[in-house]
Amino acid sequence: MTxxxxxxxxxxxxxxxxxxxxxxxxxxxxxxxxxPRNGWKPYPIFMAxxxxxxxxxxxxxxxxxxxxxxxxxxxxxRHPGVTKAVTDAVSEYGTCFGLPYELEIEAAEKVxxxxxxxxxxxxxxxxxxAVGTAVRLARATxxxxxxxxxxxxxxxxQDTVYWSNHVDPKLAGPSNRPRxxxxxxxxxxxxxxxxxxxxxxxxxxxxxxMEERGHEIAAVLTEPAVFNxxxxxxxxxxxxLLREQTTKYGAMLIFDEVITGFRFARGGxxxxxxxxxxxxxxxxxxxxxxxxxxxxxxxxxxxxxxxxTYSHSGTYNANVIQCAAVSATMDVLxxxxxxxxxxxxxxxxxxxxxxxxxxxxxxxxxxxxxxxxQLWFTxxxxxxxxxxxxxxxxxxxxxxxxxxxxRGVLFHPLQFENLFVSLVHTDADIDQTLNAAEDALSVxxxxx
Numbered sequence: 001m002t003x004x005x006x007x008x009x010x011x012x013x014x015x016x017x018x019x020x021x022x023x024x025x026x027x028x029x030x031x032x033x034x035x036p037r038n039g040w041k042p043y044p045i046f047m048a049x050x051x052x053x054x055x056x057x058x059x060x061x062x063x064x065x066x067x068x069x070x071x072x073x074x075x076x077x078r079h080p081g082v083t084k085a086v087t088d089a090v091s092e093y094g095t096c097f098g099l100p101y102e103l104e105i106e107a108a109e110k111v112x113x114x115x116x117x118x119x120x121x122x123x124x125x126x127x128x129x130a131v132g133t134a135v136r137l138a139r140a141t142x143x144x145x146x147x148x149x150x151x152x153x154x155x156x157x158q159d160t161v162y163w164s165n166h167v168d169p170k171l172a173g174p175s176n177r178p179r180x181x182x183x184x185x186x187x188x189x190x191x192x193x194x195x196x197x198x199x200x201x202x203x204x205x206x207x208x209x210m211e212e213r214g215h216e217i218a219a220v221l222t223e224p225a226v227f228n229x230x231x232x233x234x235x236x237x238x239x240x241l242l243r244e245q246t247t248k249y250g251a252m253l254i255f256d257e258v259i260t261g262f263r264f265a266r267g268g269x270x271x272x273x274x275x276x277x278x279x280x281x282x283x284x285x286x287x288x289x290x291x292x293x294x295x296x297x298x299x300x301x302x303x304x305x306x307x308x309t310y311s312h313s314g315t316y317n318a319n320v321i322q323c324a325a326v327s328a329t330m331d332v333l334x335x336x337x338x339x340x341x342x343x344x345x346x347x348x349x350x351x352x353x354x355x356x357x358x359x360x361x362x363x364x365x366x367x368x369x370x371x372x373x374q375l376w377f378t379x380x381x382x383x384x385x386x387x388x389x390x391x392x393x394x395x396x397x398x399x400x401x402x403x404x405x406x407r408g409v410l411f412h413p414l415q416f417e418n419l420f421v422s423l424v425h426t427d428a429d430i431d432q433t434l435n436a437a438e439d440a441l442s443v444x445x446x447x448x
Contacts, residue, residue, distance in 0.1 A: 003402040004042070010406060011045060013058040018043040033070065039398070039413035045405075050077025053425045055410065063410035064429050068420040070412070071259055071284035071372075072291075075332055076424035082288040082328040089324030096319040107323040110330035111286065111294065115267050117255075117276035121296030122305060123318040123326070127258035127283035128156025130293040131221070133312055134279045135160050138219035138252040140310050141301065146213065148220040148251075150200040151178055152385025154228035155221060155256050159187050164197045165228065166385070166416060175199045175386050176208075200226060200384040201235050207245065214249030219279075224269035227259040229388050231367045231374035231418050239275040246278075252301065253277040258293070261285050263420075264343060264369040266333050272369065288332065290325035338423055343370030345430060346421035350375070352434040360445035362396070374418040375400075388416060396444060403440035409433050 008015070022028040027035045034044045046058045053076050055065045068074070075082060089103065104123070112118045124130050135147055147160070151172065155161040163180045164172065172178040180195045196213070198205050200222075210217070220242055226232040246253040255277040260269035262285035270276055278301045283293035295312075296302070304310035316322075332338075350366040350373045357364035363379040377396040382388050397415035404411070409432075411419045 003399075003406065006406045007042070007402075010061055011043075011057070011059055014046045015043060017046045017058060039401075039417075041413070045410075052076040052078075053422055053429050061408065063405070063408050064425075064433055066409070066411040066419040066421065066433075068422055069284075069289065070417075071263070071420055072287070073289045074262060074285040074371075074420075074423055075288045075329065076422045077289070079288055079332070079424070081332055082290070082325055085328035086290060086321055086324045089320050093320045095321060096316060098315065100318070101320075103320065103323045103327065104318045107318075107326040107330070110327055111282075111296065114262070114330060114333070115280065115296070116271050117278075117280060117298065118296040119299045120302040120306070121294050122302075122312055123322055124293045124295065124312075124314055125291060125316050125322075126156070126293050127256075127281060128158050129314070130258070130281035130283060130295040131155045131161055131254075131256055132158040133295045134254045134281050135219065135221060137295075137301075137304060137310055137312075138254060138279065140304055142218045142250065142252060144216055144218035144251070145194050146196055146217045147194060148196045148198060148206075148209065148217055150198050150222055150226075150384075152200060152226055152229035152232070152388065153221075153223045153256070155223075156258075159191055160194070161221070162187055163192075163195055166389075169386055169389055172197070175384075176202070176205045199386060200232065201238055202384065203238060203241050206241065210245045210249055214245070214251065217246075217249065217251040219252040219254050220246050221254045221256060223260065224255050224257065224273060224275070224277075225260055225369070226384075227372060227418050228416075229385050230376060230382065230392070230416050231372065232382055232384065232388075233367060233369070234273065235383070239273050243275050243277070252279060254279045254281070256281050258283040259285075259372070262329075262333055264371045265339055286329065287322060287325040288329035290321055292322035292326055294326075333423075339371075342421060342423045342425065345425060345427065346370035346373060349419075349421065349430045349433060352430070353437055356434070356437050356441050360441045362441060362445055362448065363393070368418070371421045371423070372418055373421075374415075377415065392416070396448070399444050399447065400440055403443050404436055407436040407440060409436045 048058045056062045151164045154165045167181040178197045180192045180197045257268045261282040265272045279297040305312045354366045377393040378391045394415045401413040
């Protein structure tokens with residue numbers, strides 16, 4: 001049976017809902033990331049419920065979930081402790097005051113206690129908002145206009161940073177000095193002059209830029225590990241170099257920990273790699289699946305927000321749902337041994353997938369940090385976006401996804417995303433996933 005036939009038989013109710021949704025929701029879904037053009041072909045799966053590490057669609061199919069809402073469900077779906085904390089808080093407080101309250105302080109104290117570089121934090125509503133705040137705050141603090149960012153990193157949809165994510169290298173020019181490329185219509189071309197784009201994991205081009213223009217640079221903005229182009233880890237010493245050079249030239253270092261924050265270590269990537277930025281943005285992991293984001297840093301880095309010189313405003317900032325979710329999530333993440341156990345579980349899954357691919361004669365390798373990783377279908381290591389665009393076999397990954405999803409295992413269908421392992425996945429989930437992968441990769445190997 002072909003994938004198209006198997007998918008159609010499994011998703012009769014889903015297809016009907018998709019056709020209905022397209023009448024009133026542009027494209028049929030609330031985010032462009034959920035549409036066929038972003039890999040969800042022939043149409044996205046419509047979900048009915050989630051519990052723990054499993055989700056069920058409207059046709060009654062159950063999936064082991066490694067998509068995890070694109071990352072936020074770090075504690076799985078409907079975590080009982082976080083869900084109760086939120087519903088209790090709404091019953092006790094309400095939902096939104098437009099004024100401060102004690103639970104906001106409690107949530108902030110717990111986040112600051114968890115993350116090495118933080119002394120102060122502000123809550124907001126999305127990762128894009130948090131990054132936009134950090135970028136503008138860096139410019140206000142330094143009095144400079146240039147932001148350095150890297151190809152293949154995604155920092156949200158705001159005009160100031162919606163550049164050079166998955167870009168055609170022919171448009172971007174040479175890898176040692178790419179030109180910024182806007183990632184969609186409507187982004188003002190004038191903003192190109194406010195950005196310098198570099199290739200990730202290329203220390204020589206970074207040092208050369210800083211020597212040439214370091215005193216013009218307000219901030220260097222980076223994912224400390226790249227999870228918006230599959231998974232690409234920093235090479236030894238690279239983050240330390242970013243820290244050393246920004247300090248040397250008086251620029252700020254911003255870590256976009258929207259994905260890495262609380263994901264594979266309680267203190268995020270900065271704890272794992274031992275490098276502290278000036279400012280950090282969070283979103284996906286901070287609220288245990290509830291919609292909340294944050295921007296934080298040292299007291300010095302946050303001083304313009306503190307004295308009101310920089311207006312960081314938002315009607316829904318630090319609302320009751322957010323702060324209750326953050327406070328409860330931070331408590332769960334403090335459980336001794338939690339990360340060690342789940343990283344080991346994720347490592348077992350990753351090693352198992354690599355071993356199966358090897359046994360089938362398929363070129364593949366795994367890169368990641370236990371609770372988030374990617375199975376790269378390629379015959380060589382991927383160091384940056386240029387490598388990914390040139391050498392990753394995207395069509396092989398998509399076929400693997402197709403064979404896995406009809407076997408009840410869900411993750412993102414594109415090679416340049418990743419697999420998330422929650423902090424509630426079990427050994428039984430891993431065993432079932434590897435059994436499905438044995439069959440799925442057998443099909444892929446026959447086709448290759």
